[in-house]
């Protein structure tokens with residue numbers, strides 16, 4: 307089924323949540339999975355409503371995010387949004403990364419079913435937490 311037809315449907319013909327092709331692709335082959343050994347910042351953020359968690363580790367070169375990895379303890383959308391987030395922030399400064407919203411993350415994965423939008427919120431919250439820590443570390447917050 308093409309993406310346009312898929313978008314309007316909540317469930318697939320087989321009764322699964324109707325994820326975008328990008329979410330499915332990233333769920334099957336997530337990028338940047340793991341934890342950076344000599345990370346500058348490691349944070350963990352959870353969503354008490356679903357019980358899922360994401361762990362984000364960042365390595366900086368001055369104020370630029372040189373490397374980013376994530377570990378997911380959650381759903382397919384948690385994995386996909388964690389993966390895309392790490393790709394989106396690599397090479398960005400702290401200030402540039404601060405501008406990333408949950409809508410940006412959701413857009414990058416081709417949209418999320420309404421019941422899964424909070425997964426993009428969780429990924430973004432972990433980023434904000436990590437960036438706050440980074441700014442505290444360099445004395446700017």
Ligand code: FES
Pocket residue numbers: 353356357358359380381382383384422424425428
């Ligand atoms: S259902 Fe909780 S992060 Fe996806």
